Amino acid sequence: MLVKDRSKSLRIKKLEVFQRRLIQNHPKLLPINDELGGRLAGHHGEQSNDYFLKPFLSKGYTVLHDLRLAAHDSFFQIDTLLISTHYILILEVKYITGTLHFDHLNQVIRVRDDGSEEAFQNPIYQVKRQRSHLTDWLSRNRVPHIPVHSLVVMSNPRTIIKSLPSHKDIPQYITHSPYLQERIQVFDKMHSVEKLTKREITKLSKLLVRQHTPDNPDLIKRYQIEEKDIIKGVYCTKCFYMPVVRKHNTWVCPKCSKKDRNLHLPSLEDYALLYGASITNKEFCNFLQIPSRHVAKRILSNMNLPHTGGCKGRTYTLPYL
Numbered sequence: 291m292l293v294k295d296r297s298k299s300l301r302i303k304k305l306e307v308f309q310r311r312l313i314q315n316h317p318k319l320l321p322i323n324d325e326l327g328g329r330l331a332g333h334h335g336e337q338s339n340d341y342f343l344k345p346f347l348s349k350g351y352t353v354l355h356d357l358r359l360a361a362h363d364s365f366f367q368i369d370t371l372l373i374s375t376h377y378i379l380i381l382e383v384k385y386i387t388g389t390l391h392f393d394h395l396n397q398v399i400r401v402r403d404d405g406s407e408e409a410f411q412n413p414i415y416q417v418k419r420q421r422s423h424l425t426d427w428l429s430r431n432r433v434p435h436i437p438v439h440s441l442v443v444m445s446n447p448r449t450i451i452k453s454l455p456s457h458k459d460i461p462q463y464i465t466h467s468p469y470l471q472e473r474i475q476v477f478d479k480m481h482s483v484e485k486l487t488k489r490e491i492t493k494l495s496k497l498l499v500r501q502h503t504p505d506n507p508d509l510i511k512r513y514q515i516e517e518k519d520i521i522k523g524v525y526c527t528k529c530f531y532m533p534v535v536r537k538h539n540t541w542v543c544p545k546c547s548k549k550d551r552n553l554h555l556p557s558l559e560d561y562a563l564l565y566g567a568s569i570t571n572k573e574f575c576n577f578l579q580i581p582s583r584h585v586a587k588r589i590l591s592n593m594n595l596p597h598t599g600g601c602k603g604r605t606y607t608l609p610y611l
């Protein structure tokens with residue numbers, strides 16, 4: 291059963307807003323596009339790995355994607371968690387292009403097809419740390435003892451792994467997506483004792499979802515973006531033209547002629563990603579470039595948003611984040 295699905299992270303969504311709304315030739319566009327490209331490749335890699343897990347969803351395994359849980363003084367993230375009645379398996383999904391070399395110092399070097407080299411975080415240490423964080427989390431939350439395993443899954447079939455024969459833990463900890471099914475069957479054979487009942491698994495899944503805390507990084511600060519760098523207005527979801535104009539109670543794109551009464555909604559999500567979920571009528575007019583505050587008020591009240599404050603200075607809460 292799939293209990294928690296994967297969605298684009300707030301970090302990716304925020305980077306996409308920058309890409310859409312930063313003024314032309316902004317000096318931060320290049321590093322932003324670089325970061326976004328890498329993170330989207332990782333996201334698609336995780337999605338493609340989900341395909342190999344599909345057979346297990348109907349076989350009594352519980353699957354949760356994208357979890358971020360509290361450790362003692364920080365958080366730890368899990369790409370995919372597979373829970374059976376006998377054991378728990380953590381999957382760390384990597385989409386890597388090129389060749390990964392594990393050297394005699396346990397360093398990992400990625401060599402791209404163009405020959406450029408780059409140091410890489412050792413994914414085996416990473417999954418070992420995740421395993422220890424999760425084991426602590428389970429005992430802190432009084433979950434009955436259950437074995438926890440972890441595995442690095444390479445979701446790009448073209449990733450080559452090179453290592454010295456002394457690295458015996460590489461085949462134990464790293465696999466490619468198409469072999470995941472076989473690896474899970476090996477774990478199944480290793481554990482014959484039931485540790486959690488179906489009821490306990492349901493309880494555990496609910497607890498994991500409840501304690502999941504999405505990462506919400508301050509990218510405006512990180513990339514030092516100023517308000518004047520952001521293009522305002524409603525954007526067209528078909529051709530990405532901005533600003534779309536308001537005519538006869540609807541939005542009309544001057545470039546592709548798309549008409550949509552609710553075209554302000556995706557742009558309001560952009561606002562929430564940039565500045566947070568609360569918005570006043572004045573901020574609404576300013577960001578969406580609506581010249582009339584009466585029109586703005588009508589659109590806002592039609593959205594039936596929760597709000598605080600009287601008629602003047604009313605603050606609305608946007609349903610995003």
Ligand SMILES: [Zn+2]
Binds near residue numbers: 531
């Ligand atoms: Zn358009």
